[in-house]
Structures are given as structure tokens and as C-alpha cells.
Amino acid sequence: MVELAHTVLPGDGIPLVFLGSIASDRSMWQPQLDELGGPALAVDLRGHGGSPAPAGPYTVAELAMDVIELLDRGGIDAAHLVGLSLGGAVAQWIAANEPDRVSALSLFCTAARFGTQPMWAERAALVRRDGTASLAASALTRWFTPGFAVAHPEIAARCTAMIANTDDEAYAGCCAALGEWDGRADLARITAPTLVVAGADDPGTPPPVVAEVAEGIAGAEFVVLDDAAHLPTLQHPRLVSALIARRHGNPGSTS
Numbered sequence: 498m499v500e501l502a503h504t505v506l507p508g509d510g511i512p513l514v515f516l517g518s519i520a521s522d523r524s525m526w527q528p529q530l531d532e533l534g535g536p537a538l539a540v541d542l543r544g545h546g547g548s549p550a551p552a553g554p555y556t557v558a559e560l561a562m563d564v565i566e567l568l569d570r571g572g573i574d575a576a577h578l579v580g581l582s583l584g585g586a587v588a589q590w591i592a593a594n595e596p597d598r599v600s601a602l603s604l605f606c607t608a609a610r611f612g613t614q615p616m617w618a619e620r621a622a623l624v625r626r627d628g629t630a631s632l633a634a635s636a637l638t639r640w641f642t643p644g645f646a647v648a649h650p651e652i653a654a655r656c657t658a659m660i661a662n663t664d665d666e667a668y669a670g671c672c673a674a675l676g677e678w679d680g681r682a683d684l685a686r687i688t689a690p691t692l693v694v695a696g697a698d699d700p701g702t703p704p705p706v707v708a709e710v711a712e713g714i715a716g717a718e719f720v721v722l723d724d725a726a727h728l729p730t731l732q733h734p735r736l737v738s739a740l741i742a743r744r745h746g747n748p749g750s751t752s
């Protein structure tokens with residue numbers, strides 16, 4: 498297990514715990530931290546941001562155990578897990594296997610299966626050869642709708658730096674986790690009140706892929722955001738915060 502780097506916002510009540518996508522760090526949740534306030538934890542998965550990068554390959558279960566250990570160290574019995582993409586798979590795993598630790602679940606642009614194992618093996622080989630920085634341009638085309646990165650160069654530059662800062666071997670380790678992840682059979686065990694959100698124009702996890710997650714979780718609410726791709730947290734920060742706040746039962750905390 499790995500001691501994960503994280504940001505803590507203090508406060509009373511059930512904490513929000515934010516878990517991001519492959520090649521992101523906890524700064525991708527800054528708009529939500531600013532808007533929703535504490536108590537909250539934004540977490541760097543292993544090999545991402547400031548977290549250590551043990552040798553891979555990884556599994557989603559291992560990534561989830563890192564997060565559970567972080568909750569244990571923080572004395573957090575239960576949290577509202579907010580996960581995007583790979584972070585959403587980690588959140589699904591915890592909700593299915595440690596249901597008492599999850600009071601609510603907000604899943605963005607995630608899947609119960611992410612493409613195929615050969616696709617992720619190819620991505621891992623690419624990153625081992627050329628490094629994470631080489632992935633930035635193509636990642637931005639999946640994270641944002643056409644034109645957004647050009648219109649928002651400061652966000653594009655921050656994301657490019659975040660991707661390049663991701664450890665090459667940890668990225669490859671997470672590719673292995675994504676390639677072998679199949680949470681379909683576990684979805685029926687999730688009992689937390691769940692929100693599932695897709696981006697209408699997300700090429701990474703298109704709406705039908707995300708819908709499979711919602712359909713597998715009893716009572717889950719499914720929302721598709723227009724003009725959004727894989728990272729609506731940065732393209733539509735206030736909308737995303739409002740959705741999380743509504744699931745959290747504290748809609749007054751958004752402006």
C-alpha cells in the first residue's frame with residue numbers, strides 16, 4: 498500500500514473524497530474544492546501528482562486499498578466518493594467491497610470495463626517508449642470538446658503539465674489496471690445512493706459505456722452533460738459541483 502498525497506479541506510459532516518482520472522492529479526478537482534468547501538479530501542492516485550510510484554503493474558483493487566488506508570489514517574469512517582474515469586473505477590470497487598465506507602457515490606465519465614486489454618497494453622508500450630508528455634496532445638482531444646483547449650490555453654497548459662508530471666511506469670501500471678478491470682458483476686452489490694454522469698461528446702467513455710454503470714446500480718441517477726467530453730470537472734466546473742452538491746444533500750453550498 499502507498500501513502501497517498503492529498504489535499505484536506507476541514508469541515509463538519511460527511512467528507513467528499515475526490516479521485517481523478519489516469520494522468521491527472523488532485524488539482525483537477527480545485528474548482529469543486531473551491532465551490533463545495535470542506536470537509537473534503539482530493540487525492541493523488543499512486544504515481545500521480547505527489548504520490549509515490551511503486552513498481553507496477555497495478556490493479557484497481559490495489560488503488561482502492563491505498564484510498565481505504567488513507568481514510569483509515571484520517572479517521573474517516575464513511576465518505577461521499579466522487580470518482581472520474583479511473584478514479585470512478587476505484588470508487589466503484591470501494592462501494593462494492595467496503596459498502597460501509599461509502600455514504601454516497603458520484604461517478605463521472607467512468608466504466609465497468611474500459612475498452613480492451615490490447616488497447617491498454619498498446620498505450621502502456623507507447624508511454625514506456627515516449628513518456629507521458631507525448632500523450633498530452635491526444636489526451637486533450639479526449640478530455641475537452643473541440644475548440645475548448647484553444648479557447649482556454651491556461652487550462653490546456655495546466656493539463657499538459659499534469660499529464661507530463663505523471664510517472665511513466667505508474668501510468669503503464671494504471672494501464673494494466675484499466676485493461677484488466679471488469680466491475681460489471683460487482684455493480685449489483687453497490688447500495689450507496691449513486692449519481693452517474695457522462696459527457697455527451699466523450700470519446701474515452703461514451704454515454705452508452707457510462708450508462709452500463711448506472712444500469713447496474715439499483716436506483717442510480719444517470720445524467721448526460723451536453724457539450725462535455727471526458728473532463729467536465731474543468732470544462733463545466735459549476736455544473737459538476739452543483740450535481741455533486743445535490744447528491745451530497747447540501748445544494749445550498751453551490752452558488
Ligand SMILES: O=C(O)CC1=CCC(=O)O1
Nearest residue numbers: 518519582583611639701
Ligand atoms: O485517457 C483516456 O483514454 C480515458 C481514460 C480512461 C480511464 C481514464 O482514467 O481515462
